[in-house]
Structures are given as C-alpha cells and as structure tokens.
Amino acid sequence: MFDQSPPHGLPHCAGVGYKPQHFTQIMENAGSVGWLEVHAENYMGAGGRPLAQLAALAETFPLSVHGVGLSIGGEGPLDPDHLARLKALCDRVKPASFSEHLAWSTHDIGFLNDLLPLPYTQTTLTRVCAHIDQVQDLLGRQMLLENPSNYLAFAESQMSEVAFLTEITNRTGCGLLLDVNNVFVSAVNQQTDPLSYLDAFPLDKVGEIHLGGHDEDTDDHGAPLLIDSHGAEVADPVWALLDHVLQRAGPRPVLIEWDTDVPDWTVLEAQAARAHTALATVQA
Amino acid sequence: MICQDAFTVALLDPSQPTPAGLIDPQGQTAPKRFAVYRNNVAASLTEALRTGFPVIRKLVGDRFFDALAGVYLRAHPPKTPLMMHYGQELPAFLQGFPPAQNLPYLADVARLELAMRESYHAKDAAPIEPSVLAAIPPETLMQSRIALAPSAILLRSRWPIYGIWAANMLDAPTPQMHGEAVLIMRPEYDPTPHLLPAGMATFLIALETQPLGAALDTATAAVADFDLGAALGILLAGGAITSLTLPKAPAP
Numbered sequence: 001m002f003d004q005s006p007p008h009g010l011p012h013c014a015g016v017g018y019k020p021q022h023f024t025q026i027m028e029n030a031g032s033v034g035w036l037e038v039h040a041e042n043y044m045g046a047g048g049r050p051l052a053q054l055a056a057l058a059e060t061f062p063l064s065v066h067g068v069g070l071s072i073g074g075e076g077p078l079d080p081d082h083l084a085r086l087k088a089l090c091d092r093v094k095p096a097s098f099s100e101h102l103a104w105s106t107h108d109i110g111f112l113n114d115l116l117p118l119p120y121t122q123t124t125l126t127r128v129c130a131h132i133d134q135v136q137d138l139l140g141r142q143m144l145l146e147n148p149s150n151y152l153a154f155a156e157s158q159m160s161e162v163a164f165l166t167e168i169t170n171r172t173g174c175g176l177l178l179d180v181n182n183v184f185v186s187a188v189n190q191q192t193d194p195l196s197y198l199d200a201f202p203l204d205k206v207g208e209i210h211l212g213g214h215d216e217d218t219d220d221h222g223a224p225l226l227i228d229s230h231g232a233e234v235a236d237p238v239w240a241l242l243d244h245v246l247q248r249a250g251p252r253p254v255l256i257e258w259d260t261d262v263p264d265w266t267v268l269e270a271q272a273a274r275a276h277t278a279l280a281t282v283q284a
Numbered sequence: 285m286i287c288q289d290a291f292t293v294a295l296l297d298p299s300q301p302t303p304a305g306l307i308d309p310q311g312q313t314a315p316k317r318f319a320v321y322r323n324n325v326a327a328s329l330t331e332a333l334r335t336g337f338p339v340i341r342k343l344v345g346d347r348f349f350d351a352l353a354g355v356y357l358r359a360h361p362p363k364t365p366l367m368m369h370y371g372q373e374l375p376a377f378l379q380g381f382p383p384a385q386n387l388p389y390l391a392d393v394a395r396l397e398l399a400m401r402e403s404y405h406a407k408d409a410a411p412i413e414p415s416v417l418a419a420i421p422p423e424t425l426m427q428s429r430i431a432l433a434p435s436a437i438l439l440r441s442r443w444p445i446y447g448i449w450a451a452n453m454l455d456a457p458t459p460q461m462h463g464e465a466v467l468i469m470r471p472e473y474d475p476t477p478h479l480l481p482a483g484m485a486t487f488l489i490a491l492e493t494q495p496l497g498a499a500l501d502t503a504t505a506a507v508a509d510f511d512l513g514a515a516l517g518i519l520l521a522g523g524a525i526t527s528l529t530l531p532k533a534p535a536p
C-alpha cells in the first residue's frame with residue numbers, strides 16, 4: 001500500500017493537455033501554463049518525433065503521464081505487455097504524476113478505445129483495488145485515479161461513486177484525480193447535485209483537477225444528457241464548481257483538457273489563464 | 285448483473301437491445317444513454333482510421349469510407365491500446381471487401397499509408413555521412429554490408445502506389461497504370477515516399493543478405509543498366525544508411 005497523503009507531485013498551478021501542433025509555441029512561451037499532461041499511449045512507439053518532443057518537454061516542464069488504455073476496471077487481468085510499456089515510459093520520462101481512469105476499455109476481443117462504466121459493487125471494488133495495487137507496485141509510486149463521466153447507472157450498484165472511490169483510496173493508498181467537468185456531466189445526467197458530490201468527495205486525496213468541455217444532448221425522455229467531449233471551452237457552471245473545490249481543498253494542479261477539434265494555442269492558453277486566476281484567489 | 289461480455293456485444297452490435305440493468309435516473313432502461321458509449325467507440329475508431337488512411341478516404345469518398353470503417357472496426361477492433369498501430373488488417377480487409385472490388389489498388393495504397401505511420405514511429409538511427417562512403421576504397425566498399433534505418437520501408441506493388449499517393453497528397457497528375465516500387469525514408473522525423481528507379485527494389489532486398497558488390501550483381505542481372513551511384517545517392521539523401529560493416533581483414 002502506498003501511503004503518501006496528501007498526494008504531491010505536480011505544481012499547484014495551471015497545466016494543459018499537450019497537443020503536438022502546439023509544440024513550438026509551448027517551447028517559446030508557455031504563458032500561464034506551468035506543466036503539461038500527455039496521454040501515455042501516444043508515447044509508446046519506438047522513436048520518431050513523438051518521443052523527441054516528449055524528451056524536450058520533459059526537460060522544460062513538470063509532466064503528468066495520463067493513461068487512457070490500462071483498463072483498470074476490466075474483468076480480466078491487466079495486460080502485462082501494456083504494463084511493461086507503461087513502466088518503460090515512466091522510467092524514461094520520470095513524470096511528476098501518473099494517473100488513470102476508473103473505467104474499463106479492453107475485453108477479449110480487443111481495445112474498445114472508450115472509457116466504459118463499472119457497477120459499484122464489492123466485487124468490482126476488490127478487482128479495481130487489486131489492479132491499482134499491481135500498478136503501484138510495478139511503477140513504485142502512487143497513482144491517481146480519475147472519476148468518470150456517467151451517462152447511465154447500473155441497477156446492481158451497491159454504493160455511491162464517492163463511497164467507492166473513497167474506499168479505493170483507503171485500501172490502496174492511491175490518490176484521486178478529480179475531473180470537475182465529469183462531476184458536472186454526471187450530476188446533470190443522473191439528476192443529482194454536484195455540490196453534494198463534491199462535499200462528500202475526499203478532497204484531501206486529490207492530487208490533480210481536470211477541466212474540460214462538454215456537448216449537450218437529450219435522453220430518451222427529453223431530459224438533458226451531457227456528453228464529455230473535451231472539444232469545447234470549459235462551461236461556466238464547471239468554473240463555479242472549480243471555485244467551490246479550491247475554496248475547500250486549497251490550491252491544486254488544475255488541467256485544461258481539449259482533445260477533439262483542438263483550437264489554436266491562444267484559446268487553450270486563455271483557458272489556462274482563467275484557471276490560473278481561479279487558483280490565485282485561493283493562493284493569496 | 286451485467287458482465288463485460290454482454291456489454292461488449294451490445295456495444296458493437298447496434299441491433300442488440302440495451303443490456304437490462306443499465307438505467308436512467310427513473311430506473312428505466314436507457315437506450316439513448318447506452319448509445320453514447322456505442323457512438324464513442326464507433327466514432328473514435330472511425331476517426332483513427334480517417335487520420336491513418338487519408339488517401340484511401342480520398343479515393344473512395346467520405347461516405348464510403350465511413351461505411352467501410354463501420355464494418356472494419358467491428359470485425360477488427362484494435363488489438364492493443366496503441367492506436368498508432370490501428371488498421372494493420374485494413375489492406376487484407378479491403379482485398380476481400382466486395383464493394384471495393386472495382387478499385388483493386390486500394391489494398392496496396394493502404395499498405396503504403398500503414399508503412400508511412402510505421403516509419404513515423406520507428407526507432408531513431410543516426411545516418412552515416414556520405415563522406416564515410418567516399419573514403420572507402422571501392423574494392424573494400426563492394427565487400428561491405430550496408431544497413432538501413434528502421435524507418436526505411438520498401439514496398440512493391442503491381443499498381444502505381446506512389447503515383448496514386450502523390451496525386452492525392454501532392455496534387456500530382458493522375459498516374460499511368462503500371463507497377464511501382466517505393467522506399468519510405470525519414471531523414472529526420474517526417475517520412476517521405478520515394479519512387480524507385482528500375483532495379484533498386486531488387487538491389488535493396490539483396491542488400492539485406494549480401495554485401496554491396498553481390499547486391500549490385502543481383503540488381504544488374506535483373507536490370508542491365510541499374511545505376512549503383514544513383515541508388516546510393518537516393519539512400520544517402522534520405523538519411524537511410526545507418527551503418528556500414530567493412531569486410532573482415534583477410535587472414536595473413
């Protein structure tokens with residue numbers, strides 16, 4: 001068990017999800033951006049530009065390696081080849097943080113390239129904890145686990161998501177990555193109160209905060225259905241929830257995620273500047 | 285209880301009902317909510333194929349491409365979370381895809397696009413300077429072995445795969461229908477396909493197992509006017525030669 005509370009690693013300032021098209025601007029003038037996050041799987045090739053850029057970034061910025069393919073919630077065992085690639089990447093880049101998702105994405109037939117949901121039961125709790133133990137033992141470090149965006153619920157769930165995540169941190173010593181946009185998306189979709197979720201959340205275990213954009217749709221009955229798209233500016237209610245979290249938790253590393261329809265650097269940097277401002281009000 | 289088997293089957297087959305036990309806030313089965321996951325999987329894999337095969341997409345058009353991607357992604361979901369490798373089975377799939385049979389060159393063009401990506405992510409290897417070659421006496425050079433960079437990838441086709449690639453990516457004129465050999469080289473980080481002169485593909489294949497002089501003989505046997513100087517010039521300009529192993533000194 002890895003007990004490193006409160007979680008530490010990344011600086012308590014604004015970061016952005018790295019996109020290769022922004023490399024030159026980031027290296028010349030990163031503005032309000034104090035650290036970068038990369039998706040682990042994009043840097044598991046043998047060589048070429050991705051690895052060269054990552055090496056250059058790692059010399060200049062604290063890095064967060066964020067996995068999107070480990071399938072920690074999968075029913076089957078973790079893929080040993082993927083674990084080995086992850087260890088090699090972390091040994092090479094020495095990131096300030098490693099995080100993954102409370103989700104599954106791999107099944108017998110292959111990798112499904114989406115973060116799929118889990119029921120919150122004793123069975124899944126035991127399995128997820130065993131997988132996190134395995135990852136932390138292999139990497140020799142604490143990892144952060146991210147809360148999902150939910151579009152539906154499992155009738156078989158026996159506990160709340162917050163209770164589930166809290167129990168995971170207690171059993172494994174992992175930290176949490178609090179995605180505030182996911183909290184908002186899930187609350188709207190499940191017709192619950194995001195503030196109640198955040199007030200119950202173990203904020204002392206939060207080593208990183210994510211912010212991203214979402215799309216709006218409706219469900220079968222015309223009720224609002226938000227889709228976590230990472231393809232737009234962070235919505236105002238999500239910024240308000242960020243303020244709420246920062247006031248209670250104090251400053252934390254805050255990341256802007258923008259993965260589809262990636263905008264010009266100036267748009268992304270402006271979002272980071274807004275996060276920087278939100279952090280400054282609690283840092284004083 | 286919903287096992288991930290049942291979830292996966294319903295995820296990839298839209299004709300299947302939403303698994304019972306996946307519910308909305310009122311406790312009812314939620315098809316449109318489940319469809320978010322279905323759409324995420326199909327849309328993200330289709331997007332990965334669009335990005336990886338821009339020439340195939342231009343050749344068949346967006347609607348045809350998305351339709352074939354929908355069939356392909358269900359038959360061949362990614363084998364690993366490394367999306368950079370997704371699409372390995374597309375050439376063989378295109379060969380056996382009945383609606384694409386009137387475009388018999390598609391499979392080989394897909395092989396070229398896959399090889400471009402493979403080259404992009406290949407292991408780095410520093411090229412040797414041209415002066416290194418020039419400094420070696422010709423007789424010694426002919427007995428030496430040449431190794432190419434991992435990013436240098438040779439393709440041979442009975443179709444004009446370079447011409448088709450160039451017509452779609454560089455607005456070059458539509459090619460004549462004849463076979464072509466292509467060498468992808470990556471001088472630094474950007475892979476570029478090069479149309480090879482006659483005999484050079486034979487030469488490169490021979491070089492994998494033979495010293496330079498023997499490979500030259502093999503190439504000349506196939507194409508009488510094969511030009512070694514031009515071939516080496518192409519390799520050096522593309523930064524594709526990464527090592528030269530001199531013959532062992534003769535025993536005294």
